[in-house]
Each structure stands twice: as C-alpha cells, then as structure tokens.
Amino acid sequence: MDRSSYSEIQASGLGPIRLKVQRSYSFLRTKTGAVCSVTKNQPNVFIELVGRCSSFSKLLRIMAYVNRFIQRKKRQREVVISANELKLSFLRMVQILQKAEFSSEYVKLEKSECLSPHLQRLNPFIHTSDLKGVTFNLVRVGGRLLNAPIPYDAKFPLLLSSKSEFVSLFLRNLHRTHYHAGVKVMVSLLRQQIWLINAREACTKIVRSCVNCFRYKPVLMSQIMGNLSADRVRMERPFLVCGVDFCGPFYVYLKVRGRPPIKTFVAVFVCFSSKAVHLELVVDLSTDSFLSFFKRFVGRRGLPEKVYSDNEAAVKSAKTRLLRGVGNAKLTTDELSTHLVEVEALLDSRPIASPGNDPNDGEALTPGHLLIGQPLITLPQESGTGGVFSKASCAYLKRWRMLSALKQQFWDSWSKDYIASLQQRNKWSVGCRDLEVGCLVVVHEDNVPPQRWLTGRVVATTAGEDDRVHVAKVRTSGGVIKRAIHKLALLPVHTAPVEEIKEPEAFNGAGMLEQ
Template sequence: MFSFLPKQPINGTLTKRTILSIASSLFDPAPVIVTAKILLQELWLLKIEWDESVPQNIASAWQTFVNNLSNLPSVRISWYCLSANMKSLQIHGYCDSSIRAYGCGIYTRIVDNVGNVSVRLFTAKSRVAPTKRQSLPKLELCGAQLLARLFAKIKSTFSNYTFDTFLWTDSQIVLHWLQMHSSTLSTFVGNRVSDIQDLTVDACWRHVPTKINPADMVSRGSTPLELTTSVWFNGPEFLYEDERKWPNGKSNDVDMEIVNAEMRKSVFNIIVNNNYLLEAHDRYSTHTREVRVVSWMLRFYTRLKKDNTKMVDGPLTPDELHRALLCIVWNVQQQHYAADIRLLQRNKLTNGILRNLNPFLETTQEFELLKVGGRLQLANLPESQKHPILLPSKCGFVMRYVRYLHIKNYHAGPKALVALIRLQFWIVNARDLTRRIVRLCIHCVRYKPKLLQHMMGNLPVERLTPTRPFSRCGVDFCGPVNIYLRVRGKIPYKAYIAIFVCFATKAVHIEVVSDLSTDAFLASLKRMIGRRGLPPDIYSDDATNFVGAYSKLSELKAFLFKKETKDVITNYCANQFINFHFIPPRAPHFGGIWEAAVKSATGITQTNDLNRSVMNTKLTYEELTTALVEIEAVLNSWPLSPLSSDPSDYEALTPGHFLTGSALKSLPERAVADNVNQVNRWNQITAVKQIFWKRWSHDYISDLQARTKWNTQWFLSMGTMYHRNDG
C-alpha cells in the first residue's frame, strides 16, 4: 500500500508563492488537488503578485484546504492493480465536468479463475476549466478528450495483455457528437471529436448516470476524508456485477437545440447564369431604343452568316423590328418561365398560375414562344388576340413596354392599357402593373393630382331618420338634351333633366324640364310632389358648386341662381310649407348622394354614354320621358346592400320596396339593330339601354380567357380500363 505525508505549511504571510509551493509538493490524488488548482486560477485572474498577500476569502478557503490535508496520510492506495490468477482484463475510464474543473479516472477490472471481480484505480487526471467561459456540454467534451488522451498514454502498459476498453460519460450530448462526423461540427467541437475518435478507435463509449459516476468527485473536488469513504479507489458498484446489469445508456434525452447550434455553418457558391442581353437592356430607359438596338444586332449577326445571300441596307424595316421584339420576348420567357417550358417540352402540364391559361409552345420566326391556350379558339378574333404571348409582370422590359403603350396612346388609363396589351401579349397580373404605371406617370399625376382630403364627416340626421320616401330629398340637374318635334324643318330645343333623390331610401325620381324658365322648373317640382308626396325639406347645390359649373350647363347655372329665380322658388316652397335649403358654398361633398345619382343616371365614367346615345337618337319629349322613367326604374332596382350567396336568404332590399312594396322589374326585350334610325321609333328607347350591353362585350369577355376549373385534359391509351357514364 502507498500513503503520502504532505508538506507542512510555513508560518507567516500567505502569498501566491506559498500556495503554489505547497500545491506542487502534493502527490496528485486528483479529487483533492483540484481544489488547490481552482484557488490558484482565481489568484491569476486577480493578478496578485507572487509575494503579495492574498485576499481574505481565498486565505480562508486555503486554510480549510490545508486543515483537511491532515487526513491525507490515512488514504491508502494499492500499488498493484492486476492479479496473479487473472482470467480476463477490462479497462474502464470515466470522465465528468463542472463549470470550475473537469477530470477523468481509469480503472482495471479483473476477473480471476474462481470468478471473483476486483476493481482498482489505475490513474487519474484533472484540469481546471479555461478562463474563457464555455458551455457545460463543451466542458464535458473537454473531459472526454482528457480521458481519451490519458487512455492513449497508458494503453502501451497493457500491451502484453488482451483487454476490452469501456469509456463512460454522463453527457448524452457528448455521446451524440462522438457518433457524428467531425467535419459536420463547429471548429471547437469538431477538432476535439476528431481527436477522441482517433485515440479511442478500439474503445466502446457508453453512458453512465451522474449519481454513480466516480469522476464526479474530480470535477467538484473532494477532501481526503471523503476519499476514504467513497468509491473513488474501488470503482462503481455495478462493475462488480454481470455485464448485463450495467447501465445500458439508451436515452433519447438529447437537447437537439444545443447539438444543432454546434453544427458547421455551410457556405455554398451559387453560380447564376445571367442573361446578358436583358442585363444590357436594363440600361435603356425606353422600349423603342432597346428594340432598335436588338434589331441592329440581329442584322449584324445575319451578315456574318456564310449562307447569307441577301444583304439588307438602309433603315430598319418593320419585319426586323418585329423579329427583334420576339427575340427579347423569348429571352424574357427563358428567364422567368424556364421550368414551365421544360414541362411543356416533355408534354406535361404546367403548375401555378399558368395552369389556368392552358399554355402551349409555338414557333414564331425561329423563336419557340410560350402562348396562352385559353378558351377563345372559336372566336372571330385575330390569332394574336386568341393566343397572346405570355409575359411576366415583374420584368424591366415589360414595364418599359407598358409605359411605351401608355405614352403612345395619349396616356391611356389602366383599363385601356390592359385592352391594348391583350391585343398581342398576356401579362400576368396586368391590371396591377397598368395601375402602377399610370400611378408613376409624372404627366398623369400633374394633370390629375391627388388632393389632400379631410376625414369624412358624420352623416346628417336626415340620412339616418326613417321617413316616408322623398320626405327629405335633394335635387340636381344634368343636360342639356336636345328634344325633336315631329314637324319637318323644326329645329330641336334644349331640355334639362331634374333628378330628385330621397335621403332615407336613396330612391330616385327623374323629371324632364322643357326650358329655362321658372314655370318649367316649378312644373317639374309639382309633378314630383303629385306622385311622391309633399316633401318638408328640399336640398340643392349652391351657385359655386352646382353641376352647372360644367360648361354645357352654364346657361342653367346662370338661370337657377339669379336672385329673381331663387326668390320665386323660395316663395313657392314656403307657400307649400317646404323648406328649401342650399348647401354651403364650395362644399360639393355635402350633396354627394345626388351627385352619385346624376353619375349613375348619365353613366359618366370616361365618357357620357347616356347623353351621347340620346343625342344620336333624336328623341321626342314623350320618348325621352319614357327612357328616363325606365332608367329611373333601373336605379330604383339596385340593391341597397351586398347580395347574399345563400339561397335561403331574403331577396335584396331595393329603393323600389319602399315605393311600391316590391322590386321594380322590367320585362325582357328583344335585340334591335345598331342602326336605330331605320326601325320603329319606339325601339329607340330599348336601343338606349343596349348601349350598356356593348360595354359588357368589350370589358367582360376578355376576362373569360382563363380556365378556373376543369383545366386538366385526360387521354385514353390502349389497354386502359374506363367506365362509361351515360348520365
């Protein structure tokens, strides 16, 4: 047996030199001396000089350590670790770590011929944790590396014996790292994992619970008295049992967040195939210039061909410019729709938004272009409109092309731009693109600036109070409209349209005012009162914001707001117990409800459809009155709230419900020819309403191009079993 008598401390001032002298004289029982190492590390961190007195807290800890050394001679260590009647030999290594230190110990397990098991401590080693703070899993890995290096150092001692090696750790994360390739881990972890894997090729790493891990005493330090009563010298108890009763180490308690944090960050070099033609064209600001540049390039390329027999000189021809345009479009499609083109070349269906358009490939002037299949194959339209060329919206060339169309067509609006584009191309999300082009056009912004607006005010009480229809109403005028007489040679005379709007129900009443006289206006007011009842309040525009500000209504404005006219109207309304109100000057938003009614009645959007159609049909007073009554019925049939898609809901509420108790409906009418002057005059009224159907044919039919469902076509092949459905 071996024992050790420690060096007696020198009386006097306790310094770093004194502590290092006593600690270095100790024979290395690892669990004991690790405490001295931790104290020395603290002195180095405090930058204490060699002969300077140590702080009080360290002096107290050192004194406790020295007092415990008095029990060190009682520690007995066996010199011999083997056995004369040895049947089998195993080497077991244990490692553990704490925030302050880490260490390891190696044991020999011997089974003799009788079957007795003896376990002896062979060697041990400890180290303090580095001053640079590391995570506990990394310190556990440092302990495993220390164990691997210690095993590699003593392995040659047992070169004359046959033995098995088992290395134990209580860290599941370290075992997980040791099963990975070092190249997939971070530099710190990967270097240590590689070192451990190289030094312990023949060893078996296993997991041991912390409570029975003898290396735990090394990581936290121990006194000599604790060593004598611990398993440090004789190993854990399970080593004395059969191998089948050892800890199996099967546990899935691995913090993958820590494991993934130490994975090596992958860096890839991505090679992008740039389209130099499109990149060069991004330097040009206009569509015309980039097309002409490509056209000159194609002409130069054609001249370089050996089989070129026709030399073209002079200015660029339209065919050359069109071919250059197709060349640019082909490059754009190859950049943005390469995956879809490859699918179509393999006779497969495309994916994504193009699937609804049923695209196909067609060769045009040596360029294989992607075109829209659509549903207009049987339409009487040009081929370029039935199968337009597909283009993306997020492309510099496309934006310059749309801007070129916008300027060329006198700064056309978004809807007109979409119609012009679809004569030749189909741009995905064309509406958003055209709105963006128009919004960014400086010329359009200057002529149609966006004015600052205040927050919309509260609705007046007249709009929110349930009352009889037309109890409180507003009046506005539009026109003039020419009225013809059925007398040869008689010139037409101007008439105007008075529109009364109910504040509560938004019901509309339209009257024809035959001339600019007080009597004519009062007559229209009397007709309205006779059919709709006496209104207590009537509201109208002021002179500064009346519809008459429109140039065609200058005469109406001058008449209605003469002092004599206003006095006559006010006196008449007062006699009828009607309060006639004028909204504030320069505040047309006070009369938004009747302005909207005028807009709906006349169809004012970009043009005045109703006024144009009425002017072209030469209506008499009776015919004009009939047309306006039908328009009034249409306006009073518009729903007041959005329609519901549930068939069990009630029908939509309309102003007609408040007037007659049900919706105002008109019977279907037959179609008439475009030349309304050669048919019955009563059909002219129907022709006025059919103007709106022409707008439907131009604005709506293009939206039917996409297939929103049933866009997959199936083909039957030989040997396929199918079921015939005659239903």
C-alpha cells in the first residue's frame, strides 16, 4: 500500500486501520507484505486510549507522538514535546470526541439544519482552523459574546459532553493544577476553553472524588439505627444494667500555697432502663482507682447484672453541666464532689417522657420517680395532722401499700410513655450502603484535625440483628482497631479485591494485632 492510499483512508474517517503482516520465507530472503483492512463497527482506538491513561498530561504526550507518526516527520533530535504539539494533541482529541458523541448533530450542522432544543440554545457552529499545517473542524458554541474583550476560546468555547473519560481526565487535571479549586471556580475556568454540558454536576463529581479534598472535610458513615437491646426495654430496678464512661479532666486545688492543681476525672454511670445517672469523682485512670469507685457505686446503687463501657450519651450532658457550672473556678475536692452531686440530681430530674397537654395528667416522668418516687431537685412534702399522709388518716401498712402502688404507677407510666417515645429513630433513619471488606477509610479521632486522621483498610465487618454492618475492624499503620461505622469515613477511591484482605489471626482486647 502506497502513502497516498494511506492518506485517503485516514481522511475518510471510517475507523481504525488494522495491518496484517504476512511473511513468505525462502531459502535466501524474507518477503514482507502488508494487507490493510478497514472496519466500521470497531471502536475508535483513540477513545480506547483515553480509558487506558491515568492522567491528562500522559494522554497528550502519547497523542503528540501519534501526531508525529501521522505527519511522517523525520526523526527529530529534540525529544521534548513542545507546547504547540500538546495543543495539537488536545484539539485532535476534541475533534475525535465531537465526531463520536455529536455525529448526528455534526451532520445537521453541515446541512444547516436545526438541532435539539437543549443544543439549539447554544447556537453551535463548525469552526475550521489551521494549526501547523493541520486543519480542524471543531464544533463551538455561538453565544452572544462576539464583541466581548475576551479571548476567542472564551467567546466561542468548544462543545463537549460530560460523559466521556477524556473530560474526566481534563477536569481532574484542572482541579489539581489550580490548587484543588472548588466547583464554582472549576466551572469558571472550564468555560474559558470548553463549554461542557452539565458542567456543574461533572465538576461536583470530580471535587467529591478527590481524596485530598475529602480528607479536609471527611463525611463520616452512617447506617439506619438498629433495634433496641432487651436490656433497654426490661422493667428492672435502676442500675441493674448500666453503662460506664469517663469525662474530664477537671483540676482541683489544694489549700496549700505553691501546690499545683491535681488532675481528676468523673466516672458516669447510666442506667439502661430508667436513664438515671450516677457520678463519681476519680483521682486517676488506673485499675485500682476504677475498682475503688466501682465499689462505692455498688454500695449505693446495688450490684449490677451487666456493665457496658464507652459511648454513653450522658457524658456529653454531664460535661456540659460541669463546664457551665464550674468554668474556670478553682475548686477543691470537696467543692467539686458537692457540685457533682448537684449535677447528678439535675440530670436525674430531666423528663424522660414528654408530658401531655392536659393539666390533669400530673408531672412528667423523670428518673428520680423511679429512684425515690419524685424528682430529686424538689423539696419534700410537709407532713401534718391535716396532710394526706398523716398518721391519723393512714396506717403504716396502708402507707406501705400506697407507696408500693405509687412506685408501680411510675413503672406503668415508664412502660407506656417512655418506651413508646423510643419507637422513633431521631437520627440515622435512612439505610445506607454497607461497609465492605477491602474498603479504604479514615478513622475519626477526637481532638485531632482531619488531615491527621489515620488511614486504614477494612479487614472484617460485624453485622447486627438487622443484617446491617455497624462495626468494622480496620488495619492501620499502628495495628488493627475496632470502630463503629459512624467513626469511619469512606475514601472515594477504588478498593482492593476482597481475596487480598485476610482476617487477622489474633485480636486482643486492646484493639491491637497480637504478634
């Protein structure tokens, strides 16, 4: 095949050219012949090339070498690709994509026919330009900016669709070269050269898929709230099943001149059934200190059947009351202990069920009703000869029966009002995608900026009774840790195959991989 026939096939735009090399071997020499076959139904090799490139600059360099081959230039001594060659590569890729995505519109424009309404508003036209001896027929947006003092590319930008991989590579390059610009800035920069259909949605997708931008504003995962455990809805005595957590530190001062303040903590016990709160002052976080305040708790509230640790919502309420009440005041140990008891009484006097609108319904149910029969912050009722609970009108046995009936009335109100209030999901009411093994996540850490959160890969997941994943094990640089999914943020990257992730052989209680 001679060079002229090759140029005719190239200009026809029928499709990729496939060369079949046939060799006939003889005793003295080898004859080589080339057979050219052109297929129309084959996909365009240049569009396939876009999917194989990981960056926009790499794609332009490859196209620059292809252009050198097409133009049949002699071997240049300069290996570095010039800026004009990169621009030529960009325009050639745009022309290929326009003919592939707007093939019917291209024909209509050549015949001066009307387009679909969403394209006709842009008033597109075919612009013929010449660059370094190469002619391009590109579709540009007409618009109304002919007399505007801006460059020609901004007056009549190139028309492209946002569905191609070439546009995604171009937007990623635009986003990174302009210091991870936001959506509005990207759209403004994009329209200086290209008019992209659905540009805002495409730029938003690129910004959200940027790992660097995601680490500055990570979105923690969530899952539909699971069902309440049996310990939360059982009618048992207060603190039979409870949870414990710590808050602090708080500093106490000694009445000795020159002595520095002492760091202390507060242990928060929460009853699972009545939401009653018990606070204990702790001098440190050692095991002996824990056993000491736990003995004090058992002596005052009774031996619990189950004790859960961490993730108690009452810690936030207790710490808020303590900080608002104490502030920067210099308190002694005795003063801080007194303040803890007052905060405990305040928390146990909060209504756990909303009162009705009828004034005859009585006072709202509080944890104090389930502890002593009344809110802890109210004064005791006066007793006298004319009182309801006087000895003249009520015998001791009758009084005991009345108090028992009153306590049972509170528990009946608890089972009707408080349990019914737990029916709704105040948050996490929508089911989300389950976390899978192999996903890359960042782990939320308190008092640490998001840029310094640990990055890890999920190695195991734990599903609840609703078959939803709520807990996951994550392998980080410091070992394997176990976290709830609302402490994890899924990175917008492709994950590794599941077969490559292995479950750790041993996992100790401290959340680290045993060696």
